[in-house]
Amino acid sequence: MLEIVYSPNIPIPGAILIPMEDMGGFTGFYLVEQDEWLTGPNGEKTVLHKN
Numbered sequence: 001m002l003e004i005v006y007s008p009n010i011p012i013p014g015a016i017l018i019p020m021e022d023m024g025g026f027t028g029f030y031l032v033e034q035d036e037w038l039t040g041p042n043g044e045k046t047v048l049h050k051n
Contacts, residue, residue, distance in 0.1 A: 003033035 005012060008028030015030035025028045036048040 001035045002031065005030050005032050038043070 004018065006029055011017070012030045012032060015032045018029040018031055020027045024049070034049065038046045038048060040046065
């Protein structure tokens, strides 16, 4: 799960600025939340990364 916010004029504290090369030449995109997990065969969730 990713949450990306567009804020071209005001930096977002604590967020990661996404390089313009990764956003098709556009600037001002920030990654504000990133969660990664695995779901096992019985539906159990193992969190790999939570931000």
